[in-house]
Amino acid sequence: MSQSVFTLLRDGQDYMNTWPVKRELYAFFPECRVVSATKLAIKTMPPLAIVAAGMMFNVLGAAYLPQALAIGLFFISLPVQGLLWLGHRSNQVLPPQLKSWYQEVHRKMAAEGCELQAMRSQPKYRELASTLKTAFSELDRVFTQKWFN
Known part of the structure; x- marks a missing residue:
């Protein structure tokens, strides 16, 4: 069953909001750790992407613009990866x-x-x-x- 990336992201968001992050569940399910990490990444990675790409561009100059953009995109991709994993897991x-x-x-x-x-x-x-x-x-x-x- 093939699903689109956007469907997986939506399912991951729904699953993240539904999964109860409780101390009792940490030992049995990886979801607790993935949900916590994804929520943290959603809050912190966009500003870190801007800071990292901006500093790289500022220090190294316009010649390193592709590398600066790649670093920024890497930081942005981290919460997306968490949501994709959660979306895939919710449908298993x-x-x-x-x-x-x-x-x-x-x-x-x-x-x-x-x-x-x-x-x-x-x-x-x-x-x-x-x-x-x-x-x-x-x-x-x-x-x-x-x-x-």
Whole structure:
């Protein structure tokens, strides 16, 4: 299934905003680190790109304009790479072990009365993110901590 770059970027942005960055999840999912790094890169890399390219142009002169632009584009590409990774990851189907864990969490949350999306037969990481976000926002800390110990 081929997707456009813009679709992946949009999916990555949505996934980044949905994924709950919680201490309990850091050991199990790389998303927490990627989301944190991408959010930091979105804030810091554009100004750093301008400063790096501007300083290179100022110090080395117009002869190094292509290199200065390349440095600036490299800095700008870092948050884009994070969003692309997140977009790709959000569209991947959960592996079998994670799928059964997702279904167990979904059933327990439904038993507690949480409003959830319908359980899918082939859930993707975006459904897991949505379920975990609901779990951390609606359920108390004692209930969610049982899943991560």
